[in-house]
Amino acid sequence: MSFVVVPTNIEDAVRFLADNPEARPLSGGASLVAMKNAGLIEASHFVSLARIEGLNGISVDEGGLRIGGMTRHRDIAASAHLTGDLAMIAQAAGQIANRVVRNMGTIGGAVGNADPAADYLPVLTCADADVEIYGADGPRRISIEHYLIDWYETALEPGEIVTAIHLPHPKEARSNYHKLARTPGDYATASVACAMDGKRVRVAVGACGPKPIRSAEAEAALEGQIADPAAIRIFADSLAALADPMDDVRGSSDYRLRLIPRMVTAAINEIRGAH
Amino acid sequence: MSDKQVISLSINGVTGEVFAPSDSTLLDVLRDDLGLHAAKRGCNQGVCGACTVMIDGVPMRSCLTMAGACEDHEVKTLEGYIQDPLMNSLQEAMIASGGVQCGFCTSGVLITARNLIEEKPDAAAEEMRTALSGNLCRCTGYVRIVEAIAKAAKEVVV
Numbered sequence: 001m002s003f004v005v006v007p008t009n010i011e012d013a014v015r016f017l018a019d020n021p022e023a024r025p026l027s028g029g030a031s032l033v034a035m036k037n038a039g040l041i042e043a044s045h046f047v048s049l050a051r052i053e054g055l056n057g058i059s060v061d062e063g064g065l066r067i068g069g070m071t072r073h074r075d076i077a078a079s080a081h082l083t084g085d086l087a088m089i090a091q092a093a094g095q096i097a098n099r100v101v102r103n104m105g106t107i108g109g110a111v112g113n114a115d116p117a118a119d120y121l122p123v124l125t126c127a128d129a130d131v132e133i134y135g136a137d138g139p140r141r142i143s144i145e146h147y148l149i150d151w152y153e154t155a156l157e158p159g160e161i162v163t164a165i166h167l168p169h170p171k172e173a174r175s176n177y178h179k180l181a182r183t184p185g186d187y188a189t190a191s192v193a194c195a196m197d198g199k200r201v202r203v204a205v206g207a208c209g210p211k212p213i214r215s216a217e218a219e220a221a222l223e224g225q226i227a228d229p230a231a232i233r234i235f236a237d238s239l240a241a242l243a244d245p246m247d248d249v250r251g252s253s254d255y256r257l258r259l260i261p262r263m264v265t266a267a268i269n270e271i272r273g274a275h
Numbered sequence: 276m277s278d279k280q281v282i283s284l285s286i287n288g289v290t291g292e293v294f295a296p297s298d299s300t301l302l303d304v305l306r307d308d309l310g311l312h313a314a315k316r317g318c319n320q321g322v323c324g325a326c327t328v329m330i331d332g333v334p335m336r337s338c339l340t341m342a343g344a345c346e347d348h349e350v351k352t353l354e355g356y357i358q359d360p361l362m363n364s365l366q367e368a369m370i371a372s373g374g375v376q377c378g379f380c381t382s383g384v385l386i387t388a389r390n391l392i393e394e395k396p397d398a399a400a401e402e403m404r405t406a407l408s409g410n411l412c413r414c415t416g417y418v419r420i421v422e423a424i425a426k427a428a429k430e431v432v433v
Binding site for chain 1: 278280297298300319320321324327333334335336338339340341342343344346387405406408409
């Protein structure tokens, strides 16, 4: 089975998903169709989101930026809207898989799948993003922090679709995304998103636990101390202490715990030196 | 698995309908229903790049594309480039440079490389290698493929 249906509005899509519990929403297909091909999932239907208006592209209003869920990695990597402390999001998008897959994969699909090693999760966590979700009861918004729950577990209810990512307006600030991977295009062994505005630094570590690691307490303690190597060291170690990495083909848990302080320190120093 | 559906497709400028299993990918339909064998089934996971085709002018993985989601989209496979001057010079450059050995990756490489030359005719060798990171070749070590792309790109610029 796996009939493809192509609704033209979001209400029809979520109604179809509600009426057909074995149906799955299909965005770019970069992960979902690969899983189908590998026999990892079964779906009565794939509900393509390609024809639904308002899901593709980046828009700006007084509230901030909205990245439609069907926006491709390619377009996010090249977006002129993602500047300052949001530049790290474009950097992350440009490091996903390879050129051809970036033509297909979407941010909504990636956030919906929520692979803990996915490049978007640390940058969106660092950027205080909100996830816009549409279900049978209409739209809702939830912070990325509360959206991500556990390994591959999110706040998405059955039949709900990630329709957009919301971000604050970019600040005049620096940001960067550091990814350590076995080879370019692989999932990260560990990754670090870092943004600095004024004296405040925000850091999120990816691929080292069920969800990105971020600590408001540690960030507050580092405020105003970013020129102090000892303070940076305490900060970096405190993030490593919060990590819960797995052993997998990309690296052991122990290796990742050693990577985190080094990568966090390097990311902060790069941003600091650039000022 | 026996459920089939009618899927209307536009491939290499020809529009028609196929009656194919509903869970077919575009690659399945190309190879199994239409006999277009340039796109290869390597990993079937979107990693190896042997199945790369153009959809609406953009290179994509046919193995990750549901056939039923292709209605109203223009698909172009390597077979659609038989009379394309740029593709022809790329093919000749691949032969001359020895960029083809077993040949399994070649059609995917050609689609990716032609798109790169079109978008960035002055791409540096490093950019070519990065572009090819989505096309696995286990024979050539890429050196001769990169040579061939550089050669074809030079001809375009001139």
